[in-house]
Amino acid sequence: MGFLVFITRNLLGRPARTMLTVLGLGVGISAVILLIGVSWGFERSMSAIYSSRGIDIIVVRAGVSDQLSSNLDAGMIDQLRTVPDVVEVAPSLMDAVSFEEANLTSVLANGWEPGGLLIRNLRMIEGRPLEKGDTRAVMLGRVLALNLKKSVSDELVIAGEKFKVIGIFESDSLFESGGLIIPLAELQHMMGREGKVTGFVIITKPEVDPHTVGKAVEAKISGVAAIPSQNYVQNNVQIKLSRAMAGATIGVALMLGSIGLLNTMAMAVTERTGEIGLLRALGWKRKRIIVLLMGEAATLGILGVMVGALMSWIGMRGIMLSPTSRGFIDPKLPPSAFLVGLAMGIGLSVLGGLYPAIRASRLEPTEALRHD
């Protein structure tokens, strides 16, 4: 008999408790994996929007928490172009539209200039990009096209107006591949925001520091914030919120998980005081008692990670059934989220197992045997 057999025997000897503990750990770990997965996916989607096009600076109204609520004069573009080291500027109007018939709410609608830098760098998978002179034409992201079951030259009603699908594009960002693009002027008109945009994107000369250029923009134009795209993503309220939520979940899950494991292991020690005394009487060293109980805790932790991974996978399927999340949440959980889950399982085993294990190892053989 190997030591592992001994450990598993102990756990199998109390199947109900073992199962409940593993299940409890699994719930906590899966919550963490899911939230981290979603939160990181969200962040990746955000930064992909800018990094894939070489965008260096985002200009929005100073003090607004997110781009959708920013409001700037489209005419500001001429001033921006005159800032030193600015190579190219593009305006953008963002809004959310819904497609009730497809059960999709809050689909990101981008108003961009046909032929502009934002559209130029899109990866087309079908049809063509918007060109100057296009009217009532829409480009769909791949995921949105799938969700709406539309392809090139189909008709699509957006906010009560008829559009023709002219192209389908791919994007590393789910915000974009789950959204649509129409000419800026048309979105402005539809939303009653003529002459207004939510922001600008700037490409600078490659050798300059975007921070410096940003400062120059802010000095020249009052009331705007010109944020390097790296910082923009990091400081985005939604990203901060999703990070804080993931952090809080990890904290709560760690606490509940370690209390659960602590409780199980403490019970195991109390119940088995006699057995531990016997092992000591048979010559087992204190160290081996610690290894035994930590081994049991670790086994529970690893089983918890496995159950948690499975539950988070199932949970993700569940989330994808909901129309609001579809297209906004990346259904692929990053492997690193599972690594965090694994680290959590190990951390919990140590946290919850160590104290009972040390307490057990301190038992003297006779004092323990007297319990029977």
Added chain:
Amino acid sequence: MTDPGTSTPTLLRGESLVKTYPDGDVRALRGVTLEISEGEFVAITGPSGCGKSTLLHLMGGLDRPTSGEIAFRGESLNRLDVDRFRAQHLGFVFQSFYLIPTLTASQNVQVPMFEASWPRTERNHRAMRILEEVGLAHRANHLPKRLSVGERQRVAIARALANEPILLLADEPTGNLDSTTQREVLDLLARIRTERRLTMMIVTHSGEVAAAADREIRLKDGLIVQ
């Protein structure tokens, strides 16, 4: 410690052993000195509560005396690694067996082997051989609850032999058995003792066992009575 003239050197020696239990301030042993020679079979008798178990636990390094000293082959247990002493040289048999209910007979026998240097792959085989020795090879894969009371005690004896001890301590090993089973277990212990040349201390109420022993040590109120 050993007298150079004697052919049987002292294996275990207890010197002025006092044991006071803190709760209730019980003085279980009040100054006991005894020597056990190598190969000797000693019976410890006396009324219930006179300190027999306490003495056996001290001699086996399961507990420490409040004062006094125990020496194994002349070396004080205070200076020895007691866990190792128990694992290597000592087999202990308890009145209520203390088998682990979730382990089979063979696995129970293997429990002490974790602290010995036998290769992992040999543990099974060794357990089998010892179970054969106590006549339970055919029960090797049974859980304790499926064994008779006498069989359980024989598994416990096999476990005490797991690491080839030279000293076997048994605390009323037949206290929970009926008279026929008691007979069998005592015969087994006697046979093992001769075959393995064990030194043996048995706490017992049985006059029969006491008579079979080389020597009887009688305790009363924590003292040896002559």
